[in-house]
Amino acid sequence: MLLSYVIENTPLRYFDWIGSASLQWVMVVGILALVVVAASFLIGTILNGPWRTERVMYGVLRDAAGDLFRISPRRVGALARLAIQESLSRWVLVALAVFVVAVMFLSWFMRDRAVTAYIDYLMFITAVLVIAVCCFLSAFSLPTDIAQRTIYTIVTKPVRASEIILGRIIGFSTVGTTLLVVASLIGYVFAVRAVTHGHSIDPTAVTTLTDQRDGAVIGYEGTIRDDSGHSHYFSLDKEGHGATSVERGHYHEITLLPGEGDAPATYAVTGPLGVFQARVPIIGDLKFTTREGGEGGGVNVGDEWEYRKFIEGATQAKAIYTFSGLRPELFPEDQYPLGVPIELNLGVFRSYKGDITRGILGSLQVHRPGNLEAKAEEQFFTAKEFVSDRKYIPRKWTTADGKEMELFRDIVRDGQIVVELSCEEPAQYFGVGRNDVYLLAGEQPFLWNYAKGCLGIWFQMVLATTVGVMWSTIVNTAVSLLSTIGCLVLGFFTDMLVNIATGQNLGGGVFESMIRIAKQENLTQQLDATVSTEVVKSADHVANRFLRVVSYILPDFSQFYNVGAVANGYDIGGDAMLMQLTAAVAYFVPIAVAGYFFLKLRELAK
């Protein structure tokens, strides 16, 4: 059982995505090309006059095809190797030492945190390390070469600008890759060592639960605790099988082992469970019904976060999920003997406090699409907040009239089933979004998923390097570094940028926000209707258009950040990885080409 995690963006299928993405790419590249050509012409005109610039640019465009396609692997290799040697001479390995030290002291601050937080932080630190190192290396390299004039001995050899760009990107990416591999391995080993632990149960500390009427044993309970203070409450059924509570993102299964003869009973406790998972969710389509049972529904309970809608308890309001693509082989019986697993990540909104120690009651009803009569037995449950609560849809059951039913034979039609979620307590609410309730189609190896998470960081690192190299072709060291970092920061917060650009941001645009900061006014308060306010809003209007263009051009670094999914135990699907690879290539090509043109168009001597 893992802590609840919201997959806010529904995973897309690659072939559903590629069409619109390609169209957007063409648009982005078009904008980028226009910006590059315009900027180059402007700079060239300032330096050499318009006619000369036009001639040079024509020459550059004429040569470009040859330069881009007649690339020598040996020269690129030599330049990449030089970049690696340069990196080593800049004491890049110190960064790795810093990482190791940071990891060594991480346990001081993570003692009481869940396993997911360990993985999250470790991967975050790894990402920061490799991306920061590559930013510095790529932004510093070429301007340093130009300032120290070592570039003279490169460009007076038969080296094409495209080879210089590629060589540096490959060289610094190789350094980043090495750092990433080493750091992620260290992080993995550290996480496994930090999580792996065992518990033992003192039989004398276990309370036997008995039926007050006849004194029969109905179960056992107790608490297990280790020397560090880490503890779990546990309860066992009368056969001696059970599990502990979820603490720090994991639990243990416990089995009572009766003693031989007069020997006392002992307890077998498994290692931590529910950690290092890579669950494969099947996401369904969601619709709501109103409290009267009509279409629509799903209310807002005042939360600014609009991802979840709420259904009112003890009414006909329901969240209805339709899952597709179900096949028996997706849910092997030996892996899931209790039935088809379904996980609930519910938000609960209480309109009155009630018994705060008890969860809100809810129910799940599974039926055939379009046929409410063909249904499984309704399951009632107590909602668990902040964790992924796993339930099972039985494969077989017997109806009240003695009829034998099978899930895949009698309920599933064309690979589809419907699951209806209801809240059963009046004036209480369940909140769900599309991805909060899903079926589990098995698990993938965690290590493989961890590797996919690292691959996402790798994409970010390569793109950061490419952006750094591109900036380094036009501006000096400091400006290049600042520009690269600026692109990274904005690239990680593209959504916010789009919100500002489209006027959806509370508090207005860039200039209005500055006024609010200066006047210490809150975000929702209307500014006084004065001439200066109008001027500021007009300035924002212009700035927002610029930001809109920037938001299209900037690489969206956040789309490659898979750490949340890895840490919270969700498999990163093949479609998602393919999309990330495609997006990385789609960003890489125009940025590298822009770097080529910038380098080609600039004078390297003074």
Place this chain on the structure above:
Amino acid sequence: MGAVVTAPVVEPAQQTDVVIETRNLTKVYRDFWGRQKVRALNALDLEVRRGEIFGLLGPNGSGKSTTLKLLLGLLFPTSGQALIFGKEATDVTKNERLGYLPEESYLYRFLNAEETLDFYGRLFNMSKETRRQRTAELIDMVKLNWAKKRQLREYSKGMTRRIGLAQALINDPELILLDEPTSGLDPIGTREMKELIIRLKEQGKTVVMCSHLLADVQDVCDRIAILHQGELKELGRVDDLLMQQDVTEIQAKGLSEAAKQEIQDVIRRHHAETISIGHPSSTLEDLFLEIVRDSEARPGKRIRN
């Protein structure tokens, strides 16, 4: 510096083949706003022919380094054209036949001599075997065998110049551009550098060198161009330029002390052996200083005939 085994010269040196050509080559440096800061080179017309040693002379700021940078494609001309082997200076393929020794040896200080030459060899797409052979030859030629494993950061200026020269010759170039080639070298190194330049010419290669050191230029160059304030002031063969047309020089051998008093009569009367009668030369230093003084007194483009 020792001899280096170079590839046999396939084409015999032909004085008529033009290797470098500049046509009305002009470079104006501008500030950020596009305003003219300085006219570094003004309408330079120049030809360098295959197999000659050509010297570019001029005081600081005269435009000779700018000329080299324009020829190498490191700068773009404001107007005019720079052609090397008939190709635009910005065409990278010209570099396959070219070697360049910068004014300072701008090399990667974290590499050692072998790594440096191997790296530049890779840039010429040389095979591993060729690189190894060429690296060994050139290190031997510049006499740095004893320091070939040391990082360049540990090299003295003279040693750095030597390895800089080696990298310029890694591809056995047809055309070698040398910017202040004897800068930083001791007298022996200077002598060896000049011998090497002459040897390169003997192998049919073309050498263009910039220098402040007039004696060096006079010793090795076939033709020179003198630049001042971005203008070409003088261009021609060194011998011709230094010849004093209005003075006759007679060299004689075996004259007695008395005969020296009346040299013309003695030669005729005593039937001494006349070795040569011609025009004496001034030094290049005299010529250079005269041109600079004249140019400063009367600015403008002028070539003495």
